[in-house]
Amino acid sequence: MAKITKVTINADRCKxxxxxxxxxxxxxxxxxxxxxxxxxxxxxxxxxxxxxxxxGFCATMCPDVCITIEKEVG
Structure with a gap:
């Protein structure tokens, strides 16, 4: 099974x-x-x-919670 990862960055909130x-x-x-x-x-x-x-290091470090990580097993 392949893992699919999607990282979404809320660019408008990012400083x-x-x-x-x-x-x-x-x-x-x-x-x-x-x-x-x-x-x-x-x-x-x-x-x-x-x-x-x-x-998840990026999401953990983001002080404005702009990064979402989604994992899917496909």
Whole structure:
């Protein structure tokens, strides 16, 4: 059975603090360089959804609870 992981980042609430990007052991999160949210921040974004192992470090570190991790067994 394959695991499917979906990481959702609420870009509008993200303040670009980069705590999630620092916490990611796979280094597949980054701050968007060409996108600004409604507050004027560069939000976090996932670079490789398939490489994510759903460890949850990013969601745990996010002080604004902007990251949701969903795991499905398929």
């Amino acid at each position: 670009g603090c980069s705590l999630c990007t620092d916490a990611c052991p796979k280094k597949i999160l980054r701050l968007a360089t060409e996108t600004l949210n409604s507050k004027g921040y560069h939000p976090a974004e996932m670079t490789d959804q398939e490489a994510c192992n759903a460890c």
